Amino acid sequence: MGDDFAAAVAAAVPAVRAMIPAAPAAVLGRLRCTPEPHRLRDEPDVVRSLRSLPSWVVERVHGAVELPLARLEIPAPPVAAGLKPPPDGTFAFITSDSEAEALRETRLLPRTRPGLPELVADLTARAADDDRLTLAAEGDEAAIAAAHGAHHLAIALVTATIVAREAGEPSTAAIVGTALGVAASLLRTRPMPGGYAAALREKERAEYRLPQHGSTSAEVRDHVFALTENGAREAVGHRFTDSVFRDNGLAEAVEGGVVIRTGTENGHVRVGIRVLAEPPATAETLGWEEVVDLSWRAEHGSVGVGGSVTTPPWPGDYRVRVHAYGRDEPETEGYDLWIWAAPPGPPVVHARADRLGHRLRGEPEPPVVDRPEARYRWVDRSRLTVAATVTVVTGLPAEDVIRAFGADPARPEPLEDLREAYADPWLAVLGLDGVVVAIEENGYHGSHAEVLTAVSRAGRAASMFWNVNGVRRLSFARAGEVLASFEPGLGEPSAEDEVVAALAGLDLENYRDRTEKGLVAVERFTGRGLYPEDLEDIDRLAVAYRITGPGSPR
Incomplete structure (x- = not known):
């Protein structure tokens, strides 16, 4: 690029820069810190970059510079002599009324003047490196970002104007769109x-x-994820032997942050993070197998595990409480990190229960805990995960169960139609040798006393209801009488021997797997559980029944 061209750009940039509003300029100025846009097939770089910008940025810049730019005289030497002439013939071009004019004209430009956007990009990049176009930005973050964005956009606008006018393409919309993309x-x-x-x-x-x-999903490498400044895993290195975790079996402060030992070897684990204004009053161990407090110092601040939640963006001494669950069963593995400012102190262990922790500490492993609820964890991966009621009934045929729910067994409807309608509640049933399994997706009638009384009149019935708000209800009925109906972990279950037997060994105080524990109790009480194959069979039958009210079939 010749000195004359650089001088022409440098002379015009101040006037053009003054036309550009601060808000869209600041968005441009921060692009270095934002993710790259996805590349679309066969889309030129300039168009791809332009399309990645918020529409309001494009419209605001176009509106602000359109008239003054059209009037601006920019004396400059010729630079577009090497461009190919416009092609002959016709071509198809699809657009829409909602597409910004600057984007439409910029998409059209590579077809009408091949090479023009690339020439503008090349000349702009070289001009930006010229000493005469050095930027001295001052002020707060917004002011510096706006000055940075406006400066480079002004260089691109001046360059695009010079090239387009010389090439006989005076469209201001194309000039603005090309300059924004460049x-x-x-x-x-x-x-x-x-x-x-x-x-x-x-x-x-x-x-x-x-x-x-x-909360976030933390990357695990070689059985470790890390709490580091700016969430950079590399800040603490890559490999840690098990000896690092020998003191407490869970976590250790190291140079650059805190490392946490996982059961998962490589992949991702769920991590909840709380940064507290003051130390927690008590240690919560319910639902967690290992809980350890550690001290470490943040040299700069903004410590996290890669998500949006971090410690304050300044240096300081901190305490982290690491809660871990499921390290012996990686499919359920999860962590909570509680962080607060505190002077250095020795580690404190609040809970030490999993087998991995015992091995790391060199202690004898505890016996394997039988968790009957584990066999129902598939429900959380099924279509029932958000909300459902599962009711199991003995002693009645399927038709009577359907009537007790307030539906008409003589009026089946296509299952998919009811799923898609989101109107009246409905149920699907399976009759299985004296046992009926009734499933309500996003329904709740099986938890109602009048339904349980009706369906249990010739035997037993039990139901488990749950919804997206974390509300649950576990119910048992026999011979037309409701024996118990309560919120697991909150309500008091019945003292009836059969209910007590159904709940034996199920820790309902522990919030984990409460739905699954309820389904275990339903199976124990009725003698029949819920299986993945049941959902497959319901799909194959492809019918369900609309509920219009108990005792009033339609």
């Missing part, structure tokens, strides 16, 4: 101004509030 692509690779990191840090500190909470 600037967006360039700004994703250009370094941020020198003062930006400090300004961003000040913004984060000013906006940070306690408490913070959230």
Whole structure:
């Protein structure tokens, strides 16, 4: 690029930069810190970058610069002599009324003037490196981002204007769209101004509030995930031998953060994070197998495991309480990390129950705990996961069960129609040698006393209801009498011997697997459980029954 062209761009940039609104300029200026857009097949780079911008940015810039840019005189040497002439013939071009004019004209440009967008991109990149176009940005984060974005967009707008006018393409919409696409692509690779990191840090500190909470999926490598500054796993290295975890069997503070030993070898685990304003009053161990407190120092701040929740963006001494569950059964594995500011202190172990922790500490392993609820964990991966009621009935034929629910056995309807309607409640049934399994997807009638009384009149009935809000109800009935109906873990179950036997060994106080534990109790009480094959059979039958009210079939 010749000095004359660089000088022409440098002379026009200040006037063009003054046309650009600060808000869209700041969005452009932060592109270095945002993910790359997905590439669409056969889409030019300039169009792809333009399409990645929020529509309001495109419209706001176009509206702001359209008229003053059209009036602006930019004396410049010729640079477009090498472009191919416009092609002859016709071509098809699909657009829509909702498409921004700048995007439409920019998509059209590679067909009408091949090579023009690429030439603008090349000239803009070279101009941005010219000493005469060096930017000195000052102020807060928003001001620096806006200055950075406006500066590079102004260079692209001036360059696109010079090239397009010389090539006989005076469309301002095409010039603006091309310049936005070129600037967006360039700004994703250009370094941020020198003062930006400090300004961003000040913004984060000013906006940070306690408490913070959230969850994420943490990457596990070689049985370890890490709590590090900016969530960078590399900050603590890659491999840790089991000897690192010998003291408490769960977690250890290391240079760069805290590492947590997992049962999963490689993959991802669910991690909840809470950053507290003050230390927790008590240690919650219910539902957790291993719980350990550790101290560590954040050298800079913003410590996390890769999600949006981090410690404050400043240095300090912290305490982390690591809760772990399911390390012996990786399919259920999960963690909670509670973090608060505190002076250094020795580790404290609040719970030590899993077999992995015992092995790491060099202790004899406890016996394997029988968890009958584990065989029902498939339900959480089925279509029943969000909300359902499962009712198992003995002593009645399927037709009588359907009537007791308030449906008409003589009026079956297509299962898929009822699923898609989201109107009246419905049930599907399986008659299985003296036992009926009734399933209500997103329904609840099987938990009602009048239904349980009716369906148990010739034998037994038990139901388990759950919904998306975490509400559950476990019910038992026999010979037309409801023996117990309660919220597992909250309500008091009946003292009836048969109910007590159905609940034996099921820890309902522990919130984990409560739905699954309820289904175990239903199976014990009625002698028949729910199996994946039952859902397959219901799908094969492909019929269900609309519920219009107990005792009033339609």
